[in-house]
Amino acid sequence: MQSPDLSQNYFELFGLKPVFAIDPVRLKTAQQRLQASFHPDRHVNDSDRDRRLSVQVTSWINQAFDTLQDPVKRSKYLLEISGAEIPDDSTTTSDVDFLMEQIELREAVEACRDAPDGLEQCHRIEDKLTQRAAELANEFVACFAEEDLPGSVTISRKMQFIQRIQQQLDELQFELEGR
């Protein structure tokens, strides 16, 4: 049996406006309200078909939540439903300033590994990245509001890069704390 064609997009599913700046509390509340109705545990004694459906529908709700709660995935999804062309991850940027920033950040993270005050350095970079992510989010909101889709795609890709560096830094901090 086909998964039901729920013709809504993820924003509609959770009763949210299709914008980047969503209220995370409202997203969470809507997700749990849907889960409370559709989760397989609510359908243990139903027919086989209903149980299968409930697994599919809850998977879809989880997928939607997972997409919207992460800023990078949210920005990409928003662009996708707005009809923007999203290049795949292997496409390189020609923005020289951004390339320089990437290289500097990578080097800074690597330098923490063997530095005697590595953890403190990590915290400083972390603060900087948090700030940078917030700046990019604001830029994205402004750019998307002007309906500049190619510009928004570029910002979304920068957000993705910052997030990757954040993850690398996180992994490194975990390693350093374990020493």
Place this chain on the structure above:
Amino acid sequence: MALLQISEPGESTAPHQHRFAVGIDLGTTNSLVATQRSGEAVCLADEQGRKLLPSVVHFGESGTLVGSEAIALQASDPLNTVASIKRLMGRASEDLTRLGNTLPYDIVTPEGSNVPRIHTRSGDFSAVEVSAEILKVLAHRASLSLGGELDGVVITVPAYFDDAQRQATRDAATLAGLKLYRLLNEPTAAAVAYGLDQNNDGTVAVYDLGGGTFDISILRLNKGVFEVLATGGDSSLGGDDMDHAIGEWIITAAGFVDVDAGLARRILIEARKAKEALTLAESVDLLIEDEQHNWTGTLSREAFDELVRSLVTRTLTACRRAMRDAGVKSSEIDEIIMVGGSTRVPLVQSMVGELFARRPMCDLDPDQVVALGAAIQADVLAGNKPDSDMLLLDVLPLSLGIETMGGLSEKIISRNTAIPVARAQEFTTFKDGQTAMSIHVVQGEREVVSDCRSLARFELRGFPPMTAGAARIRVTYQVDADGLMSVTAEEITSGVAAEIVVKPSYGLTDVEIESMLRASMEHAREDIELRMLKEQQVEASRVIEAIDAALAVDGELLLNPQERAQIAEHRDALAAAGNAASAGELKRLIRAVEEASEFYVERRMNYSVQQVLTGKQIDEVDV
């Protein structure tokens, strides 16, 4: 609830009779069964008043013994007495060689199977069959105590169990003739017992160190919703390893050489006694005595701490990783719940307390808390508590990936993703006329496939032949609420669904399960046929009930008269067949009703998703 009809929590559905439901903690060392009785979860005792059933099975000349009676024969008949079988669930022969010296059994692996069997005088048994023996004893105890047949059970598993281990546990339930409502993660069960007991909301860490497994879960509790944020652990680390550490210390200290199975058992039994005594005592005297040996020694708490310190340190690393995955700092954890007998070890308590900078909570009996939580959920799932708004939201413990070129694992679903979850992936063919392909699914965090656990190879067959690159094959990986994975595939341009042949890497195939089921029943054929017929009859009445209830609610709203007549025709045919029809006939008629009402189900789905939010949330939506 019919066709996923929405009813708000608290809005009771039609009354139904009380169903007997229990929670089972199938542990490495001990197992328990619990039920909800007059609003309170209780562990059920056997006729001698014992709640803990040692997870030990003895295959004797005159029958099978489970529990304390089996333990009594451990030292005298080690090869026919199986303990700690949980460690072998979902494991392959290769894994056993790694555990080699710790398993004093004759292991045989039949040709053409990956599932090792323990050779005993009564035959060769897989871990699934041995576990089923334990489940049967617990289910029997529960039926006697409740005074009726069980409707269903919830069985707990370590959160860190992989797909093969979960599948093996589910197979054991099938073999024991039990209807499994759900596999529940042990830390989640503990949180349920704790959360409902204390009625507290907040963030909790559940540290579960059992006989053979270690789990850490970080959960958020909020008004009856138990949401797992992250989980981690080690599915082969536990109190047994502490026993072995002491055992090795004894062997060295006593200068034993040529340790046979009987002596090894004796040493382990003594080691375990010493570990337990050191919970309260500062030191303990040891004695190993038989015809050839006579050794006495003393183990101090300090020396014991040093023997197990590295084991405890390993658990703390997993705790830190789980907190990181959950995005929670140790200062944000409101409570630490300790589960499992091994958390009685003082070094465990002090090191865990140090990491989280707060005193772990031990108010609930660490041996019983998991079974109690499972009983609470079983009661809810049985439908005995229509007003309950309890909901357990769990995550996938280990990433799922597929093998790509060069033996690397490409992650499909990463660990700590909320389940149920589905991900789809598209492939194409690389040869003209290609009609089949194979997918190797693995589980684990490592990049190289050989460092991950192989789950299964799926052979997808029966695509329409096309030129190379023209076919678009969408493969969907689905993980259900039990954490179990399934795969479906379809060629998109033609809409042809692929036939799928599953070769589980370490599990039993469906054919093997069925033959074990047959072998375990007298008058096997009649029993199985009767069971299948009964199942179809129940399913038929569910389908009719669902359709009737749905039509009564919105049949007029969502369907035109012809559509209603069309559905009614198939529904009436099924109802008319009643109990006179065969299982096959019922199955066919059920299928017909399902096909005829498919469009209606979709309409209802769309309608009901909207219903959940609109009307409830209009004010919020239109802000």
